[in-house]
Structures are given as C-alpha cells and as structure tokens.
Amino acid sequence: MGTIWFWIVAAMLTIYVVLDGFDLGVGIVYLIVARTEQDRRKAMHAIGPVWDGNEVWLIAGGGTLFFAFPLLYASSFSGFYLPLTIVLWLLIVRGLSIELRAHTHDSVFMSLFDTTFALSSLILAVFFGAALANVIRGVPLGADNYFFLPLWTNWRTGPNPGILDWYTVLGGLLAAVALAMHGLLYLALKTRGALNEKSVAWAKKALPIVAILTLASVPATVIARPASLMHYQEHGLAWLAPAMVVVSLITIAISLARGWEWRAFIGSCTYLAAMLVGAAAGLFPVVLPSVGTEGQSITIDRALAGPHAVRVGLIWWTFGILLALGYTVTVYWLFRGKVPEHTEGYGH
Amino acid sequence: MDALTLHRIHFAFTITYHYLFPQLTMGLALLIFVMKLIALRTNDPAQRERYDEASRFWARIFAINFVLGVVTGIPMEFQFGTNWSEFSRRTGGVIGQPLAMEGVFSFFLESAFLGLLMFGEKRISRKLHTLSAFMVFLGSWISGFFIIVTDAWMQHPVAYQQLPNGTFEVTSFWGLMMNPWAWLQYAHNMSGAVITGAFVMAATGALYLLQRKHEEYGRLFLKVGVVAGIASCIAQIFPTGDLHGKYMARHQPAAVAGMEGLFHSTPGAPIVLMGQPDVEKQTIDNPLAVNKVLSFLIYGTTAAEVKGLDQFPQDQWPSALPLLFYSYHIMAGLGTYFAGLMILAGFLLWRGHIYHARWLLWPILLSFPLPYIANTAGWMTAELGRQPWLVYGLMRTSEGYSKHVGPGTSLFTLLGFLGMYSVLSILWIVLVYTAIQKGPKAPVVDEGHDGHTLTTA
Numbered sequence: 001m002g003t004i005w006f007w008i009v010a011a012m013l014t015i016y017v018v019l020d021g022f023d024l025g026v027g028i029v030y031l032i033v034a035r036t037e038q039d040r041r042k043a044m045h046a047i048g049p050v051w052d053g054n055e056v057w058l059i060a061g062g063g064t065l066f067f068a069f070p071l072l073y074a075s076s077f078s079g080f081y082l083p084l085t086i087v088l089w090l091l092i093v094r095g096l097s098i099e100l101r102a103h104t105h106d107s108v109f110m111s112l113f114d115t116t117f118a119l120s121s122l123i124l125a126v127f128f129g130a131a132l133a134n135v136i137r138g139v140p141l142g143a144d145n146y147f148f149l150p151l152w153t154n155w156r157t158g159p160n161p162g163i164l165d166w167y168t169v170l171g172g173l174l175a176a177v178a179l180a181m182h183g184l185l186y187l188a189l190k191t192r193g194a195l196n197e198k199s200v201a202w203a204k205k206a207l208p209i210v211a212i213l214t215l216a217s218v219p220a221t222v223i224a225r226p227a228s229l230m231h232y233q234e235h236g237l238a239w240l241a242p243a244m245v246v247v248s249l250i251t252i253a254i255s256l257a258r259g260w261e262w263r264a265f266i267g268s269c270t271y272l273a274a275m276l277v278g279a280a281a282g283l284f285p286v287v288l289p290s291v292g293t294e295g296q297s298i299t300i301d302r303a304l305a306g307p308h309a310v311r312v313g314l315i316w317w318t319f320g321i322l323l324a325l326g327y328t329v330t331v332y333w334l335f336r337g338k339v340p341e342h343t344e345g346y347g348h
Numbered sequence: 349m350d351a352l353t354l355h356r357i358h359f360a361f362t363i364t365y366h367y368l369f370p371q372l373t374m375g376l377a378l379l380i381f382v383m384k385l386i387a388l389r390t391n392d393p394a395q396r397e398r399y400d401e402a403s404r405f406w407a408r409i410f411a412i413n414f415v416l417g418v419v420t421g422i423p424m425e426f427q428f429g430t431n432w433s434e435f436s437r438r439t440g441g442v443i444g445q446p447l448a449m450e451g452v453f454s455f456f457l458e459s460a461f462l463g464l465l466m467f468g469e470k471r472i473s474r475k476l477h478t479l480s481a482f483m484v485f486l487g488s489w490i491s492g493f494f495i496i497v498t499d500a501w502m503q504h505p506v507a508y509q510q511l512p513n514g515t516f517e518v519t520s521f522w523g524l525m526m527n528p529w530a531w532l533q534y535a536h537n538m539s540g541a542v543i544t545g546a547f548v549m550a551a552t553g554a555l556y557l558l559q560r561k562h563e564e565y566g567r568l569f570l571k572v573g574v575v576a577g578i579a580s581c582i583a584q585i586f587p588t589g590d591l592h593g594k595y596m597a598r599h600q601p602a603a604v605a606g607m608e609g610l611f612h613s614t615p616g617a618p619i620v621l622m623g624q625p626d627v628e629k630q631t632i633d634n635p636l637a638v639n640k641v642l643s644f645l646i647y648g649t650t651a652a653e654v655k656g657l658d659q660f661p662q663d664q665w666p667s668a669l670p671l672l673f674y675s676y677h678i679m680a681g682l683g684t685y686f687a688g689l690m691i692l693a694g695f696l697l698w699r700g701h702i703y704h705a706r707w708l709l710w711p712i713l714l715s716f717p718l719p720y721i722a723n724t725a726g727w728m729t730a731e732l733g734r735q736p737w738l739v740y741g742l743m744r745t746s747e748g749y750s751k752h753v754g755p756g757t758s759l760f761t762l763l764g765f766l767g768m769y770s771v772l773s774i775l776w777i778v779l780v781y782t783a784i785q786k787g788p789k790a791p792v793v794d795e796g797h798d799g800h801t802l803t804t805a
Contacts, residue, residue: 049463052418056459060451062425067448070440070515077429077436078750084430085761089768092419096775099415103779146433148752305441306517313445320452327460334464334471 025183027121129175141295369417375545603733
C-alpha cells in the first residue's frame with residue numbers, strides 16, 4: 001500500500017511539473033520572446049485559461065502527501081521552512097501578476113506586472129529544482145525526525161548542508177533552463193507569427209544547455225548521494241527512466257529541426273516526466289534521506305498513515321482523480337489550437 | 349514573544365485574511381448561478397441579456413476575489429506543515445483525509461470550470477456555460493465542506509483512535525464525514541457566506557441607484573441581493589445558529605460559558621446583550637441582561653441550570669476570554685441587525701418603494717463590510733472557544749507547533765505576510781472599486797438584420 005501511495009504522490013507532482021512547468025517556462029522567457037504588447041497578450045492568453053488549474057496539481061499533490069505520509073509532511077515542511085515561505089510569496093506575486101495584468105490598461109502597471117511575472121516564474125523554477133535536489137541529497141534529520149535547514153552554508157554537501165550548495169544550485173539551474181525550454185515549446189505550439197518563430201529559435205539555443213546540464217546531473221547525484229544508485233542496481237526496470245530522458249532529448253532535437261511543434265512539446269513533457277520518475281526511483285523506498293549520524297532516513301513504511309485511511313483513500317482518490325483528469329482534458333480540448341490573433345475574454 | 353504565541357498569531361492572521369475572499373466567492377457563486385439560470389429559462393430577450401450581463405459582471409468580481417482566495421489559501425495548507433508540524437505529524441492520519449479530498453474533489457472542479465466560465469462563453473453552448481457556473485458553485489461549496497470537516501474534528505473529535513506513540517488515526521471514514529458538528533457548522537457558515545454575497549450585491553445596487561448610473565442593473569442587484577439576504581439572514585439565526593449553539597453547549601460547555609460571560613453556574617441563566625467581562629473579578633461590568641433567556645435558548649426551559657466557568661479548572665478556560673466574549677457578541681449582534689435590515693428592505697421591495705428610498709439605500713450601501721466582520725467574529729468565536737485545546741480534550745495547542753522553527757523565524761515570515769497582504773489589500777480595493785465603477789455594459793439594440801436582437805455594446 002505504501003508503494004502505491006509513493007507512486008501516486010510522485011505521479012501527481014510529476015503532472016504538476018509537466019503542466020505548471022510550461023506556464024512557469026512561459027514566464028521565464030516572457031520578457032525575451034514576447035516583446036510587443038500584442039505578443040505579450042498572446043503569450044498570456046496561451047496560459048490564461050489553464051495556469052490556475054495547473055497550479056492545483058501542486059496543492060492537491062501537497063494535500064495527498066499530507067494525507068498519505070503525515071510524518072514526512074511534518075518533517076519536511078517545518079525543516080524547509082524558509083524556502084517554502086519564499087515559494088509561497090513567489091506564488092502569490094506570480095498569480096497576482098497574471099490576474100492583475102489582465103485587469104489593467106495602464107502601461108506602467110502592465111510593465112510592472114510583466115516584470116514581476118517573469119521574475120517570480122524564474123525564481124520559482126530555481127527553487128523547485130533546488131528543492132528536489134535537497135530531497136535527493138538528504139537532510140540532517142535528528143533523532144526526533146525533525147531538522148531545520150539554513151538557507152546556505154559553505155556550499156558543500158555532507159553532514160551539515162544548507163538549502164543551497166553546489167549540488168542544489170545545479171538542480172535549480174537545470175530546472176530553470178529545462179522549464180524555459182518547455183515554455184518555449186508550448187509557446188511555439190500555441191502561437192503563430194513572430195512569437196512562434198522566436199520561440200522556436202530560442203528553444204534551439206536552450207536544448208544543448210539542457211542536455212549538458214542533464215548529463216552533468218548524473219555524476220553530481222552519485223557524488224551527492226551514492227545510495228541513489230542502489231535501487232537502480234536492484235531493479236533493472238528503473239533504467240527505463242534515464243533511457244527515456246535520452247530518447248526525448250533526441251526527439252526534441254529532431255522535431256525542432258523539422259518544425260514538428262507537437263512532437264517537440266510532447267518530447268519535452270516526456271523529458272520532464274522521465275527526469276522526475278528517475279529521481280523518484282533513486283529515492284525509493286526512502287522518502288527523505290538522512291545525512292549525518294543522528295537520525296535515520298524517513299522511509300515509506302515509517303511515514304505511511306494508518307491502514308484504514310490509506311485503504312479508503314485509494315477509493316476516493318481514484319474516483320476523484322479520474323474526474324479531475326476529465327475536467328483537465330475537457331478544458332485543454334475546448335481551448336485547443338493556436339491562440340487567435342485578436343483575443344477578447346470575459347473582461348480579460 | 350514566545351514561539352507558541354508567534355505561531356498562533358501567524359496562523360490567525362493568515363487565515364483571517366484568507367477568509368475575506370472565500371466567504372464572498374462562496375456566496376457569489378450561488379448568486380451567479382441563479383442569475384445564469386434565470387437567463388437560461390426566460391423567453392424575454394431583454395430580460396435574458398440583462399441577467400446574462402449581470403452574471404458576466406459578477407463573474408469578473410468573482411474572479412478577482414477567487415484569485416486572491418487561491419493565492420492566500422495556498423499558505424494555509426503549507427502552514428500545517430511549516431508552523432504546526434507536531435500537530436500535523438500526530439493528527440495527519442485523520443485530518444489529512446478531508447484536506448486531501450478538498451484538493452482532489454474541489455480545486456480541480458473550480459479551476460477548470462472557472463476557466464470555462466470566464467473564457468468560454470463563445471466556445472460552448474448556453475446550457476454548458478450555465479453548467480460551468482453551477483460547477484464553480486459546487487466546487488467552492490465542496491471546498492468549504494472539507495475545510496469545515498477538518499475544523500469540526502478539532503472541535504469535536506470523532507471516529508479516531510490514538511496509538512501508543514501519540515498519533516491519531518481515523519477508524520471510520522463515514523464517521524469522520526458525518527460528524528454532526530461539521531454539518532451544523534457547515535450550514536451556519538454557508539448561510540454566513542451567502543449573507544456576504546447578498547450584502548455586497550445589494551450594496552452595489554444601492555450605490556448605482558444613489559449615483560443614478562447603471563440604474564437598470566442597480567434595481568436588479570438590489571432585488572437579487574435583498575431576496576437572497578432575507579433567506580440567508582433568517583437561516584443564519586434559525587435553525588442553523590440555534591442548533592449549533594445547542595450542540596456546542598452540550599459538547600463544549602466551557603466555551604459557551606466563556607462566550608456568554610457566565611462565570612458562575614446559574615439556574616435560569618440570563619443572556620447578556622452587552623457588557624465587559626472582568627476575568628480577575630469574575631464579573632461582567634455594566635451588563636445589559638435579560639433574565640432566563642440563556643437557559644431557554646440552550647435547554648428549552650427557563651429554569652434549567654447553565655454551567656458556568658467555575659465548573660472547570662482554570663487551566664481549561666478559553667485563554668483569551670474577553671476576546672471570545674466580544675467576538676461572540678459582535679457576531680450575534682450583527683446577525684440580528686442584518687436580519688432586521690433585510691426584512692425591512694424586503695418589505696419595501698414588496699411594496700415597490702425600495703428603489704427611491706434613499707434613507708434605506710444608504711444603510712444598505714454602508715453595511716457591506718459588516719458581514720465580513722460578523723463572519724470573522726464567528727470564526728474567532730469557534731476557534732477561541734476551542735482553546736486551550738488544539739484538538740478538543742485530546743491535544744493542547746502548546747503541544748502542536750513546530751519546535752524546530754524559532755520565534756525569530758516565525759516573526760520574520762509573519763512580517764513578510766503582513767507586508768505582502770497590505771499591498772494585496774490596496775490592489776484588491778482598487779480592482780474591485782474600478783470594476784464596480786465601470787459597471788455592467790448597458791444593453792443596446794443591435795442594428796443588425798432583424799432589429800430585435802439585443803447584444804452588448
């Protein structure tokens with residue numbers, strides 16, 4: 001049962017990264033590729049009906065994590081107190097920038113919201129990447145299962161790491177570039193004209209950087225937490241994930257060269273999903289590794305909620321998530337196709 | 349200040365601020381759906397366009413408040429883990445259930461159909477668009493339900509067992525969902541949300557009539573607002589408030605004694621309408637009281653004895669007694685005022701005088717902030733009444749906070765939220781005020797082929 005819930009939470013967070021990833025990515029590249037007011041409106045309109053729904057995957061994933069693994073939730077959320085609070089502030093700024101830009105016609109405010117939208121998207125991507133890297137690297141858990149990490153230390157991994165060290169910064173950079181490319185490919189898919197061409201051109205530049213950072217992340221992870229390889233050695237199936245990473249990077253390269261917008265975007269979705277599944281496979285069956293001497297790693301078994309809760313949960317969760325997938329697909333279907341040249345929403 | 353106090357202020361501040369938005373959106377969602385439904389069912393094109401445009405206008409106000417509700421709501425989920433980690437660790441096996449269900453069942457529903465409601469009118473049929481309004485309403489009300497199930501378990505724990513290591517786990521899913529406390533509190537809370545929506549709508553109508561602009565919509569908003577206001581104000585007092593109070597007296601007698609300022613057990617207890625509790629001397633200063641009413645309200649007979657605070661050890665008294673007393677009295681007092689104002693307005697509406705009764709339009713306009721105060725006071729009554737318990741009778745508040753997060757860190761993020769939310773408040777006021785001043789679009793006759801179709805300018 002614990003294994004099922006581990007993969008459920010991993011799947012929800014993966015869907016979050018794939019979906020909200022492209023609107024975060026649009027934010028990262030927004031000021032660079034969308035220069036004119038018309039292009040900016042188009043870029044905003046490309047994510048307008050869906051960004052809020054994408055973000056829900058984070059909330060629902062967090063809620064599911066709380067429900068299935070209360071100990072993990074309590075330990076990690078209080079331990080990562082400062083970075084999580086900063087994430088909250090950034091999510092607030094970003095959500096408002098998108099919403100408020102649509103409600104104002106004053107050019108000063110519009111450029112303010114453009115900037116806050118781009119900046120908050122960029123920093124969020126870096127923080128999400130660094131957060132994942134923190135979990136992969138491990139934290140100094142105490143005997144009581146709690147820890148409290150400072151934002152930075154001497155930048156080294158080891159017994160007393162900070163939130164930011166060389167490894168987690170690498171994770172942050174990789175996330176920022178990968179999501180930027182993801183956003184560019186989404187924009188290429190959803191728009192026509194100059195915005196489309198610029199997005200493709202920038203995606204071509206981003207791809208080699210993504211590939212290099214991805215390659216670098218493999219030895220880096222083995223240095224930061226050698227145990228990551230353990231599960232791979234035990235279960236050959238896990239190697240599918242890194243294989244998919246390579247395949248999807250090649251797919252993106254070929255699709256970009258031939259102008260296949262759909263395949264390029266699907267390739268980037270697969271890339272992100274495979275990266276995350278690969279990371280989860282490296283962790284399993286641990287959910288929060290411990291570094292240092294005092295504590296022991298939090299595993300699925302230790303963190304799992306009571307048997308009645310997780311059994312009943314599986315029933316309503318399956319039912320609920322099918323409904324949620326239904327709405328998500330419906331909305332994407334109704335807003336399918338390229339953003340029209342002149343767009344007018346419900347007061348947007 | 350010590351860490352516990354700071355964590356409490358942190359949570360109290362962020363949740364009080366957050367609740368300004370959902371109470372309006374939960375109320376408005378119902379009213380928007382009703383107006384969409386009227387538009388769908390009518391055969392008169394002018395009437396249909398009027399109700400459609402009214403729905404569009406309120407959907408814009410809804411969207412602003414919804415986004416603010418979402419962005420201030422995300423911190424609430426996080427804070428269970430960040431600031432109240434020990435509480436989460438021990439009770440997550442129970443309250444994780446409704447909290448996760450809220451995410452899975454309501455947030456997806458709301459966000460998907462809000463996208464359709466806002467952006468999809470030209471892409472989907474009228475029926476589907478009305479259905480979107482219904483789904484947004486349904487989603488926001490389901491969301492409220494799961495939050496109240498969570499709170500109700502803290503108020504009145506049911507369907508759980510405690511393990512030797514101190515953690516709790518749920519033993520019956522249905523027992524948790526059917527907690528009677530949750531249903532009573534939910535009914536009381538939702539009528540409070542409709543009151544907020546109705547007052548804001550009626551006040552906007554009153555504003556337009558006083559300004560002599562958008563008068564057609566002014567009359568419409570006033571009418572819908574007053575009708576919904578009467579229904580919700582009455583439901584708020586009877587049966588929901590009455591039943592909730594009786595249930596509370598049975599299960600949290602110390603809280604009720606604190607709310608009523610009853611320091612000593614009294615047969616034929618009086619109800620104190622006004623007064624200032626003095627905790628040291630254990631009296632109410634300057635009381636305005638009516639004899640025997642409290643006993644009657646709780647037990648149905650004027651002679652029954654109501655338990656006072658002296659029946660409980662002092663370390664189990666609600667810790668902020670005067671604040672609890674005032675919150676409850678503000679809530680009850682305003683609730684009475686709302687019912688009176690709306691019934692008066694309803695009488696004038698029925699007689700057809702209301703649109704010109706400027707002496708009444710002014711109080712309707714100026715009363716729109718009061719439901720926010722009343723609902724906030726209501727929440728404070730419930731939450732302060734629960735103190736000193738985090739989970740009533742099982743876990744004290746002092747056991748629940750994150751011991752590894754120091755007071756300085758908590759203060760830092762509290763100041764950050766204060767700063768951020770004060771900017772939000774300004775933006776919110778400007779946005780809503782601008783949208784209201786701009787108003788709905790006036791219907792104009794289309795110059796097109798048949799000369800009868802009405803469209804918007």
